[in-house]
Amino acid sequence: MAADYTKEPLLKVENLKQHFRVSRDYTVRAVDGVSFEIYPGETYGLVGESGSGKSTIGRSIIRLYKPTSGKIVFNGADISGRLRGEDEKMLRTKMQMIFQDPMASLNPRKQIGDIIGEGLDIHHAYSSREERHERIDDILRMVGLSPEHYSRYPHQFSGGQRQRVGIARALIMDPALIIADECISALDVSIQAQVVNLMKDIQDKTGTSFLFIAHDLSMVKYISDRIGVLHLGHLLETGTTKEIFDNPVHPYTRSLISAIPEPNPLVEKKRIAFGYDMEAEGVDYHAGTEHLIGGTHRVLGTDEEIAEWTKE
Amino acid sequence: MDKEKILNIENLDITFHTNAGDIHAIRGVNIDLEKGETVAIVGESGSGKSVSMKAVMGLLASNATVNGGKIEFRYTHDDGTEAEIDILQKDRAWIRKHINGKRIAMIFQDPMTSLDPTMTIGRQITEGIIWHYGTSKADAWKKAVELLTEVGITDVEKRMKQYPHQLSGGMRQRVVIAIALACDPELLICDEPTTALDVTIQAKILELIMRVQKERGLSVIYITHDLGVVAKVADYIDVMYAGKIVEKGTADEIFYDPRHPYTWGLLSAMPDLKTDDSRLYTIPGSPPNLLHEVRGDAFAARNIYALKADEIADPPMFQISKNHFASTWLLDPRAPRVEMPAELKARIERMKKEAE
Numbered sequence: 306m307a308a309d310y311t312k313e314p315l316l317k318v319e320n321l322k323q324h325f326r327v328s329r330d331y332t333v334r335a336v337d338g339v340s341f342e343i344y345p346g347e348t349y350g351l352v353g354e355s356g357s358g359k360s361t362i363g364r365s366i367i368r369l370y371k372p373t374s375g376k377i378v379f380n381g382a383d384i385s386g387r388l389r390g391e392d393e394k395m396l397r398t399k400m401q402m403i404f405q406d407p408m409a410s411l412n413p414r415k416q417i418g419d420i421i422g423e424g425l426d427i428h429h430a431y432s433s434r435e436e437r438h439e440r441i442d443d444i445l446r447m448v449g450l451s452p453e454h455y456s457r458y459p460h461q462f463s464g465g466q467r468q469r470v471g472i473a474r475a476l477i478m479d480p481a482l483i484i485a486d487e488c489i490s491a492l493d494v495s496i497q498a499q500v501v502n503l504m505k506d507i508q509d510k511t512g513t514s515f516l517f518i519a520h521d522l523s524m525v526k527y528i529s530d531r532i533g534v535l536h537l538g539h540l541l542e543t544g545t546t547k548e549i550f551d552n553p554v555h556p557y558t559r560s561l562i563s564a565i566p567e568p569n570p571l572v573e574k575k576r577i578a579f580g581y582d583m584e585a586e587g588v589d590y591h592a593g594t595e596h597l598i599g600g601t602h603r604v605l606g607t608d609e610e611i612a613e614w615t616k617e
Numbered sequence: 618m619d620k621e622k623i624l625n626i627e628n629l630d631i632t633f634h635t636n637a638g639d640i641h642a643i644r645g646v647n648i649d650l651e652k653g654e655t656v657a658i659v660g661e662s663g664s665g666k667s668v669s670m671k672a673v674m675g676l677l678a679s680n681a682t683v684n685g686g687k688i689e690f691r692y693t694h695d696d697g698t699e700a701e702i703d704i705l706q707k708d709r710a711w712i713r714k715h716i717n718g719k720r721i722a723m724i725f726q727d728p729m730t731s732l733d734p735t736m737t738i739g740r741q742i743t744e745g746i747i748w749h750y751g752t753s754k755a756d757a758w759k760k761a762v763e764l765l766t767e768v769g770i771t772d773v774e775k776r777m778k779q780y781p782h783q784l785s786g787g788m789r790q791r792v793v794i795a796i797a798l799a800c801d802p803e804l805l806i807c808d809e810p811t812t813a814l815d816v817t818i819q820a821k822i823l824e825l826i827m828r829v830q831k832e833r834g835l836s837v838i839y840i841t842h843d844l845g846v847v848a849k850v851a852d853y854i855d856v857m858y859a860g861k862i863v864e865k866g867t868a869d870e871i872f873y874d875p876r877h878p879y880t881w882g883l884l885s886a887m888p889d890l891k892t893d894d895s896r897l898y899t900i901p902g903s904p905p906n907l908l909h910e911v912r913g914d915a916f917a918a919r920n921i922y923a924l925k926a927d928e929i930a931d932p933p934m935f936q937i938s939k940n941h942f943a944s945t946w947l948l949d950p951r952a953p954r955v956e957m958p959a960e961l962k963a964r965i966e967r968m969k970k971e972a973e
Contacts, residue, residue, distance in 0.1 A: 354815035355786065463903060464662070493661045494842050495886045498897035505896070520815055523888040527897060564816040566845025568887050570868040571972035573848040578820035 308347035308514075308530050313381075315481055315514050316343040316366065321375035321385075323358070323365045335361040337538035337590075338375070343482065348508065348515040350529030350546075352522055352561065358538040359518045363484045366516070367400055380481055398428055401475035405487040407467035411459040417470055418455035421445070424478045440477065447510075448473045449503060465496035469503065476507065484516045489524060501528050523565050526550060531601065534558045537583075539590040544602030554604045554614050556588070557581050622691065623804060623836045624650040624673070629686035631668060631677070640907050642668050644860040645686070650804075650836050650853075657839040657847040657868075659883065660857035663904055666840045669857075670806050674721060675704060675712035692720045692803055719749045722797035724826075726809040728789035732781040738765075738792055739777035745799045764795040768825060787818035791825065798829065805830070808840045823849055844887050848872060853940065856880050859905050859915035866941035873965055875957065876943040878920045885961050898960070914946065922947060922955050 323336040336358040343349045351359045365372050368384060377385040380399055382392045401424075404410040411420055422441050424430070431437040442452040448469040459467055468488060475483050485504070489497040501524060507513065519525050525532060526546055533543040534557065542555045553559045560581035567573050593606040604611060631643035643665045650656050658666045671677050673688055688704040704712065725731040733741060742764060743757035752760070758777070765773045768791040781789055790810065797805060807826065811819035827850060830837050839850060847854060847868070854871040856864040856879065864877040875881055882900035902919040905911055914920070917927035926932070926946040935948035947955050956962070 354817060465903070494844070495661060495883065495900050498886045498888075498899045502896055502899060522816065527888050560817055564820045566816075566820070566843070566849055568844040568848050568872065568884065568889070569968040569972060570848040570851070570872050572968070573845070576849075577824065578817070580821075581817065 309345050312345050314342035315345045317378040319376040322373045323361050324373045334538055339540045341533050343514050346512045348529045350517045350525035350532040352525050353535030357535040359535050360486055363486050363518050398478045399481045401480040401483050403471045403475050403485045403488040406491050407471050413459055416456050421473045444473045444477045464492050468500050482514045486518045542604045548602040621652050623652045625689040627687050630684040632682050634680045638908050642860050653834050654852045655837045656853040657851035658855045664857045665860040666857050718745050719800045720802055721804045722802035724797050724807045724810045727813045728793045734781055737778055742796050742799055749800050768795045790822050804836045806838045864943040870941040877945045878922050879916050881957050
């Protein structure tokens with residue numbers, strides 16, 4: 306199933322701000338006014354360096370934090386303020402998360418089957434033991450494991466298999482949106498490819514949307530329909546994968562793309578990556594407003610900056 | 618240019634004793650490196666790349682046994698005379714005193730865990746200089762300031778008094794490089810030096826290591842699984858799989874004329890910004906469990922081109938050109954002719970065109 310852009314967005318984030326007060330006169334503005342939306346069946350990639358606020362956005366959306374301001378609408382319900390009982394239940398089942406380090410996010414003392422079934426247990430989502438077991442077996446098969454793995458423990462699995470368990474645990478609640486926070490960064494290149502392919506297959510089958518958070522642009526390019534580039538809590542540029550890669554406008558996006566090493570020694574040895582120095586270029590993110598470049602391609606900047614960047 | 622070998626690992630064979638049984642982690646590894654050159658060891662986690670380098674540094678865990686082989690290292694004494702030793706014949710204390718840090722230095726993956734959080738940057742850099750050379754504190758301090766300037770850190774005097782948590786990830790890795798360079802080593806081993814860093818900083822750190830290498834005439838060994846990094850830095854590449862080198866050659870040979878099916882798989886699995894395939898290639902299956910002795914070619918089970926011979930005997934290294942070797946029965950004159958996958962071939966053709 307491809308992304309359906311005619312429908313209402315599944316997730317709509319408007320001017321989200323997430324500040325952390327460290328002391329009386331020091332507040333970290335981790336996310337400072339970010340807006341984007343995710344459509345049903347779509348994969349939205351959020352990229353940025355460490356400290357850009359990409360993980361914070363994921364955590365604010367799934368309400369591990371209480372957003373400082375801004376509006377988050379998910380599945381037709383406003384989930385940014387105090388959660389009503391039914392909205393909370395909807396949020397906790399329809400939105401799921403996959404974490405970075407599968408060893409740290411799986412309870413070492415629980416069997417794989419019980420880890421995966423925990424969501425079902427909490428929400429009383431089955432009528433008999435048999436049904437529970439059957440559903441867990443189905444999910445295990447779906448992520449490329451086998452029902453025999455049910456009674457094993459996390460340490461008996463390899464890194465790639467553990468990440469499949471993480472995916473299975475998210476999938477069993479039949480979510481509308483899965484937030485994958487750096488879910489392949491800890492894996493080997495060849496295993497990364499397996500997990501990314503699995504996520505694509507699952508999306509084809511179930512129509513789940515993904516918010517794919519990563520710092521590796523080359524993987525994000527493979528999996529995402531649209532991409533958002535974050536830096537210091539601001540969404541600098543967003544658009545379809547093609548728009549971002551064929552025509553990057555913001556100098557930060559350009560430096561990110563130029564920094565991806567290519568597996569081509571003759572080219573790579575000569576190449577020197579573009580630097581990006583915000584102060585030297587005199588870019589003030591607060592002064593900028595969002596400008597539409599064309600299609601869904603939007604860039605943050607002042608009128609003069611946009612004119613300068615789009616000159617060529 | 619006068620080229621000579623600085624490191625020569627021959628037939629290294631290591632077993633780890635664990636509760637589950639003996640793990641035959643290194644099964645006859647050969648690596649050599651000439652002065653001033655860069656070799657990259659590429660492979661999946663568990664292929665034995667880090668263990669081989671730990672053996673070079675004499676840092677093997679206590680449950681490891683070296684079954685055979687030698688690690689010859691040639692270095693220059695302080696008075697200018699040359700010495701050649703077999704590291705495996707030396708005891709730990711001797712290696713600690715004469716090799717570690719002084720002649721072979723190592724840069725690790727995560728700068729936050731390789732720096733001591735309770736010590737200032739200045740003390741961590743001067744520590745090794747004072748220990749190895751007995752330099753006075755003031756002179757060591759002066760040298761540390763020079764080193765930090767060399768690795769591109771500004772505001773050096775202030776940084777010397779700061780602690781690791783006060784620096785950003787990229788700056789911490791620069792400090793780690795400065796520490797590695799502190800005792801003027803001849804060989805630098807970089808174990809995944811940029812995996813924990815962002816792409817933009819990764820490029821800067823690699824450019825820094827390359828510059829220092831050129832200025833000081835260092836030999837460098839990279840351990841990595843990122844082929845993009847390898848393409849940027851390496852003169853020679855050793856591809857490692859299940860405790861053995863399966864293909865070795867110059868960077869151009871490995872990238873443009875790979876011969877081993879495992880290398881084909883690795884190159885195909887690399888995401889490529891230029892193509893629009895919706896699926897990434899993956900190597901089927903997973904690496905063999907080295908708890909059980911491997912019979913025949915370790916890669917055979919995952920190899921769609923596997924021959925009958927692969928199940929019976931481990932293939933020897935077949936020579937393709939002066940520096941290019943690969944260990945696969947496909948290169949045997951009796952084997953059927955097998956070409957690399959068409960997609961990979963097209964990709965290599967395109968890469969060659971781009972390079973022109």
